[in-house]
Amino acid sequence: MTEEMNQIDVQVPEVGDVVKGIVTKVEDKHVDVEIINVKQSGIIPISELSSLHVEKASDVVNVDDELDLKVTKVEDDALILSKRAVDADRAWEDLEKKFETKEVFEAEVKGGLVVDIGVRGFIPASLVEAHFVEDFTDYKGKTLSLIVVELDRDKNRVILSHRAVVEKEQTAKKHDFLQTLEVGSVLEGKVQRLTDFGAFVDIGGIDGLVHISQLSHSHVEKPSDVVEEGQDVKVKVLSVDRDNERISLSIKETLPGPWSQIGEKVKQGDVLEGKVQRLVSFGAFVEILPGVEGLVHISQISNKHIGTPHEVLEEGQTVKVKVLDVNESEERISLSMRELEEAPKADQEDFRQYQAKEEPSTGFQLGDLIGDKLNKLK
Incomplete structure (x- = not known):
């Protein structure tokens, strides 16, 4: 009727x-x-x-x-x-239409995540938000946008979701944002989570990845050494893959380069402490400032003759170096370890070289020869 x-x-x-x-x-x-x-x-x-x-x-x-x-x-x-x-008779007819069309409607939350929509509607904890919520106390009396996700009149069961509405809005916002995002743009973001290979940063409803190599100008062992979750950061857009919704970001590109005004930080003649980063056949690269490496040519490693840098150095070793030359335009710095060593005296070196030679077959020693000459003078 x-x-x-x-x-x-x-x-x-x-x-x-x-x-x-x-x-x-x-x-x-x-x-x-x-x-x-x-x-x-x-x-x-x-x-x-x-x-x-x-x-x-x-x-x-x-x-x-x-x-x-x-x-x-x-x-x-x-x-x-x-x-x-x-109210229930009217509500069931209305809810059946809303369930079929996925219509979004608003309702006030009563105690225990239930709403009065002519019948009792329930919002499971997992369907309240797109993110985890620990305490639902503040939701009482709050009006939420909802859709019907499950309906059973015989069991008087109405399940509602606010999360579905939020996720739908986020998807639409993400799509619009991706269409307007341009490579090279510098944006404000918030670090959402850290992984072994980098940090995911929210740049307005969508996350982009800052690879570990793009976190800093200096070498980074793990992302947590540089950033933390919840931190506000400035990022530059490196690439946008709209089909797969992937965004590559860089924090490093928004920071002053380590070589910027290097001539004011490092000068010829400076004696610095650095860490050996790489050993190559022609010398050793030593980091003297974060992100700034100089070359110690093999000829500048030691006063002694060496065949390869590996004979006296190892990667990770801390050494003292002297600045020989700074070329800011080419981002090159020449360093020396040899100049900080005490040079051997010439006569001592000559004597060592002489001793290294074979003695005459007569078996005479240098001391014996000098002693004979002194006896003749007497």
């Missing part, structure tokens, strides 16, 4: 009829109403005011409210009425 047919002028309302009533009195546990067009009063028990638990009837209705009510029982002195039954 349709609502229009139910709301006819009836002299003797029957169970199941829908009538209109005016609230005349609100008690704690029930509501008194006067039935329109019928000289009869009615009572709405507090349990029939809403699909949700109600502490006080005044939380739902007020005096002079006009309500559509279903007759649940006919007694001699009054009709027993239900607002909840009428």
Whole structure:
């Protein structure tokens, strides 16, 4: 029976009829109403005011409210009425349409993540937000955008989701953002999470990857040495893959280069401490400032003759070096370790070289020869 047919002028309302009533009195546990067009009063028990638990009837209705009510029982002195039954009938029809069309609607959250939408609707914790929520206390009284994700009238089951609405909005926002994003743009972002290979940064509803090689001008062992989750950073867009929704970012590109104004930081003749980063056949590259390496040519490693740098150096070793030359335009610095060593005295070196030679076959020693000459002088 349709609502229009139910709301006819009836002299003797029957169970199941829908009538209109005016609230005349609100008690704690029930509501008194006067039935329109019928000289009869009615009572709405507090349990029939809403699909949700109600502490006080005044939380739902007020005096002079006009309500559509279903007759649940006919007694001699009054009709027993239900607002909840009428609301539920209308709600199920509306919810079935919303479920089919995935329509987004708003509802106020009551206690325990439930909403009154004519029937009791429930929002599971996993469907509240796109991110993890630990405490739902603040959601009470909050109005959320929702869609129906599960509907079963026989079991009086209505499952709602706010997360689905959020994710749909995020997808649309991400798509629009990707279309306008340009390589070379410098943006503000927030570090979302760290991995072994880099950091994911939120640049406005979408995450981009800052590879570990793009975190700093200097060598980075692990991302947590440079950035932390929740940190605000400035990033430069390196590439955009719209089909796969992948964005490559760089923090390094937004920072002053390590060679910027290097001539003011390092000067010829400076004695510095550095770390050997690489050994090659022609010398050793030593990092003297973060991201700044200079070359110690093999001829400048030691006063002694060496065949390869590996004979006296190893990667990771800390050494002292002297700056021989700084070429800022070509980003080259020449260094020397030899100049910080004490040079051997010439006569000592000659003597060592002489000793290295074979002695005459006569078996005479240098001391014997000098001793003979001294004896003749006597």
